[in-house]
Amino acid sequence: MAEASNEPYRPLTVDVDRWAHGASAEISSQLFEILDIVDGNGTLRRALTDPSRSAEDRARLVHTLLDGKAHEVAVDIVANLASQRSATERQLGDRIERTAVLLAAAAAENRGGVEALESLVDELLGFKSMLDRSADVQWAFSDPRASAQAKVTLARRLMTAQSEEARLLVERAVSEPRGALPGRLLEQFAQWVADRQQRGIARVQTARPLREDQVAKLRDGLNRLYGRDLKLTTETNPALVGGLRVRVGEEIIDGSVTHRLDQLQQRIGA
Template structure:
C-alpha cells in the first residue's frame, strides 16, 4: 500500500548506535560504494524514493539488490533510510553519506573512545586547513580532468600518518565530493564526527559551584547511566535558582528550580 500523501518529509537519519558495536572502516567503505551506485543510477534513485511505493517495498528493493553483495549492516542501514519518505532523490544519498561518516566515527570510538574521536576531528580539519592554504591544491582536487584515483594518490602523499578512519574520509572527500568542494565536505565530515564526540561530554550547569565530592558523585552517577567515562564541564548559572542541568550530546536532564517553575507556569496557563 502506498504511503499517505500528507506524510511529512524529514531528514533521513538512523540510530547509528544500533550498529555501532560492529562499526568498521570496511562497512563504511561499503556504504560509500552503495551510495555511488545510487548516485549513478537514476531509475534506482527514483524507485527508492517513489512515494507511491510503500516503505516496506522500498526496503525490500534494497535487500533484493544488495543482500549477499554487501555487509548485512550496510544493507540494513540503506534499507532503513530508503524506507523513510524522501523530499528529493538527493536526500537519500545525503542520508547514506552522513550515516557512513557516523559509522566511521563509531569505528574510531570503538578503537579509542573520545580521544580517538577528538583525533579524527583534528585530522579532518587539519587536511581541510592545508587545502585552504594552497590554491594549487584546490585546483588539483577540483580538476574534472583528473581521475578519482589520481586525487586519492595525491591525498595519500599529503596526509600525515594517522588513523584509518581519517584516511578513508579524506580520500572520499577528494575523490567523490558529490558536487561540493572537498574542503567544505571535510568540514561537514568533521562536524558529524564531533556530534558523536559530544556524547562523551557532560555539560553541567548549577546555580552554585559544586564541591569536589559532589562532582565525583555526579560523575559516577552519569557514568553508570550512560555506560561510559564521561568528561564533565561545569558552569555556574545563578539564573537556575537551584538544582542542576546536565546535557550529554542532545539529551538534557533538567532538575533546576527554574525548569520546574516554567513547567508549573505552563500547567497553570493551559
Template structure:
C-alpha cells in the same frame, strides 16, 4: 535537510547506534559504496524515494541492488532508509553519507581512546583542510574533472601521511566523491559530525546552587555509571531550575521529568 527527511535521518541514526560498538570501517565502506551506486543513477534514486510506490516494491529493488555486495548490517541500514520517507531523492543519498561517516567516526571513538581519539581524528581532518586551502594548485588538482579518482586519492594520502585509517577513509571519500561540494567543504562536514559525536562524552549539568568538591565527585561517579563511560562534566548554576538538576548528554536530556534516572543522581549529591 529538513522536515520529513530530517526526522527520517534522526530515526536512522538512532537505529544505527546499537550497531556501532562493534562496527569496523567495513560498514562505512559498504555504505559509501551503496551511495556511489545511487549517485550514479538518478532514476534509481527516484524509484527508491517515490512516495507513490509500494514499500514492498522499493524493498525488492533495494535488495536486488545490494544483496551479496555488502554486509548484512549495511543491507539492513539501507533497507531501513528506503522504507523511510524523504522530501527529495537527493536526501536519501545525503542520509547514507551521514550514516557512513558516523559509522567510521564511531570506529575511531571505540579504538581505546574515546574522546582523545575523536580529538585526534578532528585534528587530522582539519590538517588536511588547512593544507589544501593554503594552495590554489592543490585546490585545482582536486577540482580537475580529468583527474582520476585514484590519482586524487593518492595525492590526498600524500598530503595526510600521518592520518589514521578513519581519517584516510573520510578524506578519500571527500576527494573522490564530493557530491557537488569542494572536497574541503565535505571534509568540514565530516569534522562537524566528529564534533557531534564528541558531545556524547560531555555532560552539561545545570544545578540550582554551587556544588561542593564531594558533590562533584559523587556526580561524576553517578554520571559515569549511568552512561557507562568517563564523561567530562560542565556545570552551570541555574537558581530557577525545577527539580534541582538537569543533565544533557548528546541528544539526551535527563531532568526532573525523568524521575527514576535523576533520583539516583540527587541521592549522590545529597549532603
C-alpha cells in the same frame, strides 16, 4: 497505494548506535560505494524514493539488490533509510553519506574512545588546513580532468593522517565530493564526527594570525558563551581588515571592520 502516497515527509534519520558496536571503516567504505551506485543510477534512485511504493517495498528492493553483495549492516542501514519517505532524491544520498561518516566515527570510538574521536576531527581539519594553504593543491583536487584514483593517490602522498577512518574520509572527500569543495566537505565531515562527540566546531577568521594566548582566550570565551567545549579552527582573511568573524554551526558572530563598514554604508545609503 493510497496509504503509501499519504506517508508524511520527515527528515531521514538513522540510529547509528544501533550498529555502532560492530562499526568498522570497511562498512563505512561500503556505504560510500552504495551511495555511488544510488547517485549514478537515476532509475534506482527514483525507485527508492517513490512515494507510491510502500516503505516495505522500498526496503525490500534494497535487500534484493544488495544482500550478499555488501556487509549486512550497510544493507540494513540503506534499507532503513529507503523505507522512510524522502522529500527529494538528493536527500537519500545525503543521509547515506552522513551515516557513512558517523559509522566511521563509531569505528574510531570503538578503537580508542573519545580520544580517537578527537584525533579524527584533528586529522580531518588538519588536511583541510593544508588545502587552505595551497591554491595549487586545491586546483589539483578540483581539476575535472583528473580521475578519482589520481586524486586519491595525491591525497595519500600529502596526508599525515594515521587512522584508517581519517584516511577513508579524506580520500572520499577529494575523490567524490558530490558537488562540494573538498575542503568544505572535510569540514562538514569533521562537524559530524564532533556531533557524535557532542562537541561543536567554531570557525574563526581573523585579519591577522592570532597568538596562542589569544586563541586560548577566545576558546574560553566561546566555550562560556555556548556552554560546551568547542573545537576551534582558525584562518587568516586579510579582507576582514581587522577584528574577527566566528561561525558556530549556522550562527555567525561578526566583529570585523569590514562588517562594520558594510553596516555603515547601508545606514548612509552608500
